Amino acid sequence: MLGDGRVAHTLRRDHYEKLIAPRWIAKVLVVLVLPPDVARWITHGPEELILRRCAWWKRMTGEAPIPAAHTEDHVTVHLPAARYFSPAALRQTMERVGQGAMP
Numbered sequence: 001m002l003g004d005g006r007v008a009h010t011l012r013r014d015h016y017e018k019l020i021a022p023r024w025i026a027k028v029l030v031v032l033v034l035p036p037d038v039a040r041w042i043t044h045g046p047e048e049l050i051l052r053r054c055a056w057w058k059r060m061t062g063e064a065p066i067p068a069a070h071t072e073d074h075v076t077v078h079l080p081a082a083r084y085f086s087p088a089a090l091r092q093t094m095e096r097v098g099q100g101a102m103p
Helices: 013-020 087-098
Strands: 006-012 028-033 042-045 048-051 054-059 074-080
Touching: 006 013, 006 028, 013 074, 028 074, 054 074
Parallel strands: none
Antiparallel strands: 006 074, 028 054, 042 048
């Protein structure tokens, strides 16, 4: 997480261009941030499944193309920290899509 309330993720240029391409079905980028220690990623048992950390999302369809002056093979996408991927957020997104709106 960046100090300005965003999550930064780097994508290859071709992946970014595929995600922003006009489509009648919106494409969403979900970035899952995990703890550095692999042993802490998941805890499970008969009564629970715990995933540590969080995921953030951003609708990519219709985002601005990469400027012609940008010659690097990668581009950084900033996801708002407020858009964390939770069960409630997924439910709200599915309700919007079900009503014909964009995610």
